[in-house]
Amino acid sequence: MKRLIQKGLMFGNLVEVSSPALVERYNRALAHLTGKQTKLADFHIDVSGYSPEVGDELGDDLYLNPNGCNRQFILLTTAQKNAPLLNIKFSTSRGILRQFIDQNEAQLFALTARDAVAGELQNSVYEVSSPARLLDIRQITVEADTIGGHVADAGKLARLIERFRTEPDGWRDDLLIAEMIGLAKKTGDVTRVPIHLPRMTFEQPNFWTSHFGGLYVFQRAKLSGVISTLPRASLGQMPIAPVMDLTQRNHIAEFLEINEFVEPIVKARGMDAAAVLRQKMDFILVDAADALDLDLGNATRSDLRKIAHRLGKGLPDEFLGLADLLRWVEGGGAWPRITSEHPAYFYTLRARPHADRDLVNMLLAELAPLDVRQLFITHKELFYASYARWSERKRQYVADFLEREYVVDKQGARAALFGPEPGMEEGDRPEPQPTPTMADLVGPWGALRKDRR
Structure with missing residues (x-):
């Protein structure tokens, strides 16, 4: 590291x-x-x-x-x-x-x-x-004070001052005055410089947790649910449904569509879809070449293109699916049919702008782990765990790429990939929606195949 x-x-x-x-x-x-x-x-x-x-x-x-x-x-x-x-x-x-x-x-x-x-x-x-206990976490309350208890003492002093002002004989109460002076030496003049840290409560309906191998919990959505990194049977009885795991790609795709959590990157406003697709394809090629112990050279796009020619029919399905989509974006190919079962499917999506945008992008990074840039930006815990398992060659390539393309402009890179940061009120106020097209009605790449099991 x-x-x-x-x-x-x-x-x-x-x-x-x-x-x-x-x-x-x-x-x-x-x-x-x-x-x-x-x-x-x-x-x-x-x-x-x-x-x-x-x-x-x-x-x-x-x-x-x-x-x-x-x-x-x-x-x-x-x-x-x-x-x-x-x-x-x-x-x-x-x-x-x-x-x-x-x-x-x-x-x-x-x-x-x-x-x-x-x-x-x-x-x-x-x-x-137990995993079910996680569903009991709905709110987080923040309480804080200095080690010396300045906030608590300031509150106590404020109450004593109010007593001094309102009680008829307060000005003759020597004990009250002495206590006020003692606290004021510690807190200062709270009438001019109030000291107050409010007890703040935050709702936590939707979140990711590293407990039990990693869980994505969505309690506030059109369709609530839990998505588990480990097999869903390992969670036991859960007070929420559906409960899915990462192997159930079709169910997850349908869940994301019903909740309007995602959009195809080729339809995302302000995104250079062709550049993003090319970079994803490069990452996939690097992983394929590394698995076959092929020399990456300087890992330039020209070097990676040579590797693609060498792999030929052995090119990963993820690469081929994104290549079909890239041809359509650049106007030289037919609209590709990429279903949720296709290995490239989740590489073609990003989260829509809403309050849980970062959480959804985190989930997408886990479903499309060869996109190491998105993995690093949105899911560092998984990135570091994956990095530890990579070969020295892939570690060097990824570290050099992130230093060159991400560290120099973090905010710009995030905006280019995921859009502007959502405001705190995002998601509470619905945006005007365009008239749905056939593609919107049946999903980004075609109708989702229903699992009849």
Whole structure:
């Protein structure tokens, strides 16, 4: 993984903690939350305050996430909002932390100037011993305070001030005044500079979790359902239907269509479909050549074209399907019929713009894993696991490509592939829909074959 770290493709944008004062604050917060401390003089932290170096030192990568379902966090600076979230257990966690920091940035900036802020992403489930328990997680509540309890003390002082102002003999109550003075020494003048961190609650109806091999849960949709990476029978009884696994391509395709979650990339607004298709075909060729131990040369498009000629009839079905579609896009071929059973099918789709766009693109990356660019952008946990299994030759190609084509302009690459970022209200307000065509009525490439089993 050193190559990825050196190229900024792993542990990028972490916040450095190196000053003795910040290390001391971190240790106070760590002891407060976990009863543990670090002996490191410098380390790096993600948006939640998790440090891979501290995790390695403690021999526990989940030291801030016990049982993997109620993530704790330590904020030393509001700059953490731009950091990634490592060891993700739920796809919604980073977004929730980011919103919490954004909506309370002024207060958090003032609080972290004097102390560390610690808190937890709370839900009503404290353990996930069975997949069905995951469906009980509907809301996440964020509660936080400084280690010194400044927020709680400020609230208490505000109530005492109200008593002083409203009680007839408040100005003669020496105990009340003494308590107010004692708290004010700690919190400052809360009448001029209020200290308040609201208890915030976020809904989590649709999410991905790494538990039980990886599950995509859709509870708020036209058709609810669960999609499992492992065989669906391994989940046992679930309080939701349908329950699918990745082998049921036709069912998943129908599920995505019914919920209007996806669109063909050749119909996506503002996308250079031909360029995207060519790049997907390159990735597929690299994987095929690597599997046959063929020399990639410099892996230029010319080199890959030579490999395609060598493979001939042995070209992967994914490549051939995308090549047919590319010929249609460029005006030189017939409209291809690519059904949901075709290996190229999910490579031809992207998520429509809606609130769960990133979650759907994450699912599509798992269904089309040879598109390593989408895999890296939308599903880093799976990308790193896949990278560890690749040959040295493929690792080098992918790392060089991502450094050259993605790292230099991350926002531009994401916008070109997936469209503009959806707003927070996206999905709550329906957009005007065009009159459906026959292609819309029967699916992007033709009618879905119904599985009669």
